Amino acid sequence: MAHYETEQEQLEAIKKWWKDNGSSIFIGILVGVGLLFGWRWYNSHTDQQAQLASNLYENMQNSVSTEDLENAENITAKLLTDHSDSPYAILAALNMARQDITKKDLASAHVRLQWILDQDIKLEELKHIARLHKAKLFLSEQKVAEVKKLITNIDVGKFKASYAELTGDIAIIENETDKARIAYTEALEADSTRQLVQMKLDNLGNKVQIQAQIPKSIILPEIVDDYGNESTL
Amino acid sequence: MLQNIREGIQGWLAWVIVIIICIPFALWGIQEYVSPTPKSLVAEVNGVELSERDFQNLVRQRKQQLRAMFKDQNIDLSFMDAQIKKNVLEQMIEEQVLLQSAQNAGMRIGDNLLVRKIHAIPNFQENDVFSQDRYEQLLSANGMSKQKFEIDMRNATLLEQLRLGVTNSAFVTDYDKQQRAAVEKQERLLSYVIIPANRFKAEVEISDADIDAYYKKNASRYMTDEKVSVEYVEFSQKDLADIKIKEETIKEYYKANKDKFKTPIQWKARHILIEAGSDATDEEVKEAEKQAQDLLVKINAGESFEDLAKKFSDDFGSKKTGGDLGWFGSKTMVKPFEDAVKVLKVGEVSSVPVKTQFGFHVIKLEDIKPEVVRPFDDVREDLLADLKKERAESAFHGQAEQFANLAFENPNSLEVLSKTLNLKSKTTELFSNRGSQDKDSIVSNPKVVKAAFSDAVLKDRYNSEVIQIGEQHIVVLRLKDHEPAKAKPLDEVKDEIVAALTKERIEKKAESLGKKLLTEIKDKVDILKDYEDLNWSAAMWAGRDDTIVPKAIVSEAFKLGKVSKDKAIYEGIELDNEDYALIALLDVKDGKDDAEADVKKQEEAIGENEFKQFVSSLKAKAEIKDLSKPL
Numbered sequence: 001m002a003h004y005e006t007e008q009e010q011l012e013a014i015k016k017w018w019k020d021n022g023s024s025i026f027i028g029i030l031v032g033v034g035l036l037f038g039w040r041w042y043n044s045h046t047d048q049q050a051q052l053a054s055n056l057y058e059n060m061q062n063s064v065s066t067e068d069l070e071n072a073e074n075i076t077a078k079l080l081t082d083h084s085d086s087p088y089a090i091l092a093a094l095n096m097a098r099q100d101i102t103k104k105d106l107a108s109a110h111v112r113l114q115w116i117l118d119q120d121i122k123l124e125e126l127k128h129i130a131r132l133h134k135a136k137l138f139l140s141e142q143k144v145a146e147v148k149k150l151i152t153n154i155d156v157g158k159f160k161a162s163y164a165e166l167t168g169d170i171a172i173i174e175n176e177t178d179k180a181r182i183a184y185t186e187a188l189e190a191d192s193t194r195q196l197v198q199m200k201l202d203n204l205g206n207k208v209q210i211q212a213q214i215p216k217s218i219i220l221p222e223i224v225d226d227y228g229n230e231s232t233l
Numbered sequence: 234m235l236q237n238i239r240e241g242i243q244g245w246l247a248w249v250i251v252i253i254i255c256i257p258f259a260l261w262g263i264q265e266y267v268s269p270t271p272k273s274l275v276a277e278v279n280g281v282e283l284s285e286r287d288f289q290n291l292v293r294q295r296k297q298q299l300r301a302m303f304k305d306q307n308i309d310l311s312f313m314d315a316q317i318k319k320n321v322l323e324q325m326i327e328e329q330v331l332l333q334s335a336q337n338a339g340m341r342i343g344d345n346l347l348v349r350k351i352h353a354i355p356n357f358q359e360n361d362v363f364s365q366d367r368y369e370q371l372l373s374a375n376g377m378s379k380q381k382f383e384i385d386m387r388n389a390t391l392l393e394q395l396r397l398g399v400t401n402s403a404f405v406t407d408y409d410k411q412q413r414a415a416v417e418k419q420e421r422l423l424s425y426v427i428i429p430a431n432r433f434k435a436e437v438e439i440s441d442a443d444i445d446a447y448y449k450k451n452a453s454r455y456m457t458d459e460k461v462s463v464e465y466v467e468f469s470q471k472d473l474a475d476i477k478i479k480e481e482t483i484k485e486y487y488k489a490n491k492d493k494f495k496t497p498i499q500w501k502a503r504h505i506l507i508e509a510g511s512d513a514t515d516e517e518v519k520e521a522e523k524q525a526q527d528l529l530v531k532i533n534a535g536e537s538f539e540d541l542a543k544k545f546s547d548d549f550g551s552k553k554t555g556g557d558l559g560w561f562g563s564k565t566m567v568k569p570f571e572d573a574v575k576v577l578k579v580g581e582v583s584s585v586p587v588k589t590q591f592g593f594h595v596i597k598l599e600d601i602k603p604e605v606v607r608p609f610d611d612v613r614e615d616l617l618a619d620l621k622k623e624r625a626e627s628a629f630h631g632q633a634e635q636f637a638n639l640a641f642e643n644p645n646s647l648e649v650l651s652k653t654l655n656l657k658s659k660t661t662e663l664f665s666n667r668g669s670q671d672k673d674s675i676v677s678n679p680k681v682v683k684a685a686f687s688d689a690v691l692k693d694r695y696n697s698e699v700i701q702i703g704e705q706h707i708v709v710l711r712l713k714d715h716e717p718a719k720a721k722p723l724d725e726v727k728d729e730i731v732a733a734l735t736k737e738r739i740e741k742k743a744e745s746l747g748k749k750l751l752t753e754i755k756d757k758v759d760i761l762k763d764y765e766d767l768n769w770s771a772a773m774w775a776g777r778d779d780t781i782v783p784k785a786i787v788s789e790a791f792k793l794g795k796v797s798k799d800k801a802i803y804e805g806i807e808l809d810n811e812d813y814a815l816i817a818l819l820d821v822k823d824g825k826d827d828a829e830a831d832v833k834k835q836e837e838a839i840g841e842n843e844f845k846q847f848v849s850s851l852k853a854k855a856e857i858k859d860l861s862k863p864l
Contacts, residue, residue, distance in 0.1 A: 046339065047341055050340060051342070051343030051346075052343075053339075054340065054341050054342060054343060054394070055343060055345070055346055057398075061397070061401075086338075086340075087339060087340055091394075091395075091399075091402070095398065095401055095402045097402070098402045098403070101404045101406065102404070122338040122339070123335075125846075125847045125851060126847075128846075128847075128850070129399060129843055132843065133402070136404075136406060136409070139406075140406035157850050158846050158850035158853055159846045162843065162846060169412070196417075199417065200412075200416055203419070203791075203795075204794055205792065205793050205802070206792070206793070209794065209802050210751055210755070210802065210804065211801070211802055212754045212801060213799070213800065213801070214819055215758045215769065216758075218424045218772050218817065218819070221771075221773060
C-alpha cells in the first residue's frame with residue numbers, strides 16, 4: 001500500500017479510485033443482488049407452481065372418490081397442460097387411466113399411459129409403473145408383439161419382479177413353457193412373496209415328468225355331460 | 234502496514250466495508266450457529282441427518298401400538314426389541330428417501346392443503362368442527378410443538394399423496410381375473426396310494442453290530458445328564474430366635490400410636506344460612522342478623538326447622554334437604570361454626586345466630602358420635618404382632634448382612650458361616666440343570682439351579698453368591714458332588730436305538746419301493762398288481778384347499794403341470810410320518826371366472842407390490858449411511 005502524507009492526499013486518492021472503479025463495483029453489486037433475488041424469486045415461483053399442482057391433484061383425487069369423473073377429467077386436463085413437468089400430472093394421468101380401464105375404455109387408457117412414457121420426468125420410477133400398466137393392457141388384448149416391443153431393452157432395475165412376471169405371462173400365451181418357467185422363477189427370486197406367480201410356476205409342472213397310462217385299477221369318477229349321459233373319463 | 238490499515242480504516246469507507254462484510258454473515262449460515270451440536274444420529278440419507286431422538290420416539294410409539302394390540306396376551310416385547318428397532322429404522326430411511334425424491338421432483342404441500350388436512354383430523358374436532366383450543370391442548374399434552382407437528386404432518390401428507398397416487402392406479406383387467414381364477418380355482422383329478430412304512434417292519438432285522446455302530450455314531454444322544462449335589466445354608470426370618478417383647482413396650486407402643494386406634498368425634502347437624510358475606514354493608518349485616526333472629530324466634534315457637542331451612546336458607550347445597558349437613562368431623566366446618574356446634578346438646582338449636590365469614594347461621598345439632606378409643610386389651614395382639622414383625626425384620630437384615638459377609642470371606646467352606654450363625658448346613662440329592670419339580674425342594678428354584686451350575690461353584694468350587702429365594706429368605710450354596718455327563722450303558726438304551734434304527738430302515742424301504750414302482754410304471758401300467766395291500770384310491774377332483782386328500786399330496790399334485798389326454802403324471806413324495814405316497818395326476822380343470830373374487834383386494838396387493846419396487850428403486854439410488862449402533 002502506498003504511503004500518503006496527509007489526510008487530504010489520502011482522500012484525493014480514494015476519490016480518484018472511486019471515479020475509476022466505482023461504476024463497475026456498483027454494477028457488480030447490482031448484478032449480485034439481482035441474482036440473489038432472482039434465485040429467490042425462482043425458488044418461490046417453483047414452490048408456488050408445485051403447490052398449485054398439488055392442490056389441483058388433491059381436488060382431482062377427491063372428484064374421483066366422489067365419482068365426479070367429469071370434474072376429475074377437467075382438472076387432469078389443466079394439470080397436463082399447465083404443469084406437464086410435474087409428478088402430479090403423471091400421477092393424475094396414471095389414476096385417470098385406471099378409471100378408463102374400469103369403464104373399459106382401453107384406448108383412452110393407452111393414450112394417457114403413452115403420454116406419461118413420452119414425458120421427460122425426474123421420477124423415472126413413475127414411468128416404469130406406467131409402462132407396466134400399458135403392458136398389462138396389451139396383454140389383456142392379447143397384443144403380444146406390442147407388449148414385447150414395449151418391455152424389451154428396458155433397464156428393469158428394481159422392477160424386476162413385475163417385468164419378469166409379464167415375460168412369463170407372454171411366454172404362456174406363446175406356449176413357451178421353458179421360457180415361462182425361467183421368467184417366473186426370476187420373478188420369485190426378486191420377490192418371493194408373490195403367491196400368484198408361484199401358482200403360475202407350479203402350474204407348469206416339472207421339466208422332467210413321469211408320464212404313463214392310467215391303470216385300470218383306478219376308479220374314475222363318473223362324468224355327467226350336458227345331456228345327462230353318464231360316462232367315465 | 235497494519236498501522237496504515239488501521240489508520241486508513243476510519244470514516245465512512247470503513248463503515249461501508251464493515252457493512253458489506255456483514256451481509257453474508259447475516260444471510261447465510263445462521264442455522265449453523267443456532268442449532269445444537271453435536272447430535273447423535275442413526276442414519277444419513279443423501280446428507281440429511283436422521284436423529285437418534287426421533288428414532289427413539291418412534292420406537293416407543295411402535296411398542297405402545299404393539300402393546301395395545303397384544304394387550305390381552307401379556308406378550309413380552311423385549312425379545313422383539315431388535316426387530317422393532319430394525320423396522321423403525323428401515324421405515325425412517327424409506328420415508329426420508331421418498332420425501333426427498335418427491336420434493337426434488339417438484340411435489341409440495343401448500344399451507345392451505347395442510348390446514349385442510351389438520352382440520353379434518355377427528356381428534357382435533359369438537360362437534361365435528363375443528364377447534365383451535367383442542368388442537369393446541371392435544372399437542373401440548375403430547376409434548377409436541379406446533380411447528381414440529383406441522384412439519385411432520387406436511388411430510389406425512391406428501392408421502393401419502395405419492396403412495397396413494399401409485400397404489401390407487403393399480404388395476405386388474407378381465408384377462409388378469411380369468412388367468413388368476415384359472416390357477417387359483419383349478420381342480421385336479423388325482424388318485425394316490427400310500428405305502429405304509431410299517432408294512433416292512435417284519436422284514437427289518439437289526440443286528441447287535443448295527444446297534445453298536447449306531448450307539449457309537451450317536452454317542453452324544455445317549456448321555457446321562459450332568460448332575461450336581463450341593464451343600465447349602467439357608468437363612469430366613471423363621472430362624473431368628475423368638476422375639477420376646479415386654480408388656481411395657483407394648484403399652485408404650487400403644488400410647489405412642491394412640492391416634493391409630495381412635496375414631497374421632499363426629500356431629501350431624503342442620504343449619505339455615507342468612508347470607509352476609511365480607512362484601513356486605515353494615516346495614517345488610519344488621520338486616521341479616523335480624524332475619525336470623527326472627528327465624529330463631531319462629532323455631533323456638535315450634536315451627537319446623539326443616540321447612541324454614543327450605544324456605545329461607547341461602548346455602549344452596551343444603552337448602553333442599555332442609556339444611557341437613559350430614560355427618561362431619563372436626564376441622565371440616567369453619568371455626569366459629571364448629572365452636573358453636575361443640576357446645577350444643579343433641580336436639581338443641583343455637584341460642585343466638587352464629588356469625589361466620591358467610592353470614593349468620595342458625596344451627597341445630599341432630600346427633601353425635603363421640604370419640605371412641607379402642608382399649609389396649611382389644612389391640613394388644615395386633616400390636617404385639619406388629620412389634621415382632623418390625624423387630625424381626627431389622628434383626629433379619631442385620632444378620633443377613635453378616636451372613637453374606639461370612640459366606641464371601643470364607644469362600645471355601647460353609648462351616649464358619651453355619652457355626653457363627655448357628656445355622657444347620659444341609660445337602661441336596663443329585664440334580665440336573667432342569668432342577669426339581671418338587672416345590673418343597675430348594676432346587677425347584679431356578680436361581681438356585683443356575684447358581685449350582687455356575688462356573689464359580691462348579692469349576693472354581695467357591696461358595697455361591699447369596700441368593701434371595703423368597704421374602705426374608707436367603708441361601709448360599711457350594712458344590713458337594715459332581716457327576717459329569719457320561720454315556721448311558723448300551724443295555725439301557727438298546728430299545729431306544731432299535732426303535733430309531735427300525736424307523737430309519739422302514740422309511741427307506743417304503744421310499745425305495747415307491748421309487749421302484751415309479752420306474753416300472755412306464756412298462757407295466759398296473760404296478761400294484763403284486764401288492765395286495767396297496768391300492769390306488771378312487772380318483773377324485775381336488776381343489777387347492779381340499780380337506781379330504783392329505784395336504785402334502787394335494788399341494789404336490791398342484792405342482793405337476795398339465796396332463797395329456799388319457800395319460801397320467803406320476804410322482805412320489807415322502808410324507809410327514811415315515812410313509813411314502815405315490816400320486817397319479819389324471820386330469821386338470823382350470824377354474825372359471827371367479828365371481829366371488831375380491832377384486833379390490835387384488836388391486837390393492839398389486840398396488841402395494843408396485844409401490845414396494847418403486848421404493849426400493851429410489852432407495853438404490855440414494856446414498857444411505859447407517860450410523861446406528863448394532864441393534
